[in-house]
Amino acid sequence: MPELPEVETVARGLQAALPGRRILNVRLSKTDFIANPAEIERCLPGSRVSRVRRYGKFLVLDLDSSTATSQSPALLIHLGMTGRLILCRPEAPVAPHTHVFFALDDGRELRYTDIRRFGSMQFLPRGVNGSGLEKLGVDPLEVSELAFLSRLRGRRARIKALLLDQGVLRGIGNIYADEILWRARIHPMCLAANLKQDELLCLHRAMRDVLNEAIRLRGSSISDYVDAEGLPGTFQLRHRVYGREGKKCFSCGTPIRRAVVAGRSSYFCPRCQPALRAPARSRGKSRELSAPPKNQNRPKQHEHDGVPKPGGRAHARP
């Protein structure tokens, strides 16, 4: 499931190999995930890749930009859930569900494989301007604390829904939203408006830390993800909550729970990430940052769905 760190890893791999390469030939298999397959077949052969970059979860291949302006054509690719973009030799065995082949002038081949075809591909004749990319929010790794606060402060939506909203922040998906919230010790169901400024700043920091570490480890390989060389990432070995229902929290030992938040499976520690923030009545001391595993928790066992009711509906104000 390629999210920001995986797409960034693929983009870096392709950026190291593609600039200057000319596309000699395009071969398409299934095309129902391609916005304009005819244009791709007609316009791509002969064009040269000038740069590969990530924009949110999208890969942008800038083409023929001797001037490096945004007016030059580009190829926009979204890997969806199972998309792979791999550079290989033409004689390499073709993986099932490989739908696009780009023959390159260095003798290699760039292939797009996508089991589910939840990904997408689009040729942009005039570059990314007017492509819809401008509707996306800020990049999580570039946004300042101030801009981050202004995007989230006062919003009545669940914090997890906002992290996943590509119009707010571009690039975060379900896995990293959960990992970020665990690191920030914030329950996914919390309303953004109920978070204090220092909690939002903590979230900003956690977001940068988690994503940067994931990029360093070349992403998470949960199901199908591999980088441009076909190699898996290793950040899945560092997941603290995602996919760990029933397993012990790395911080306090409490079993990790799963609940549906914002329509997505969400994993969290019910103890480190309390749904109800303690009212800040005792001024003075800030809330403790380390969770002392004091009480022994009830014996493992299945927690019944157990979605702690967040304060959400409690203060429906007139």
Added chain:
DNA sequence: CTTACGGCCTGGGTGC
């Protein structure tokens, strides 16, 4: 305007 929710795309895995 903001938020919530259901449905859709596809195919691998699971359980009967």
Added chain:
DNA sequence: TGCACCCAGGCCGTAA
């Protein structure tokens, strides 16, 4: 052996 069904994530339309 076969088959129905669930689920994954992003996005969009609709409802409140």
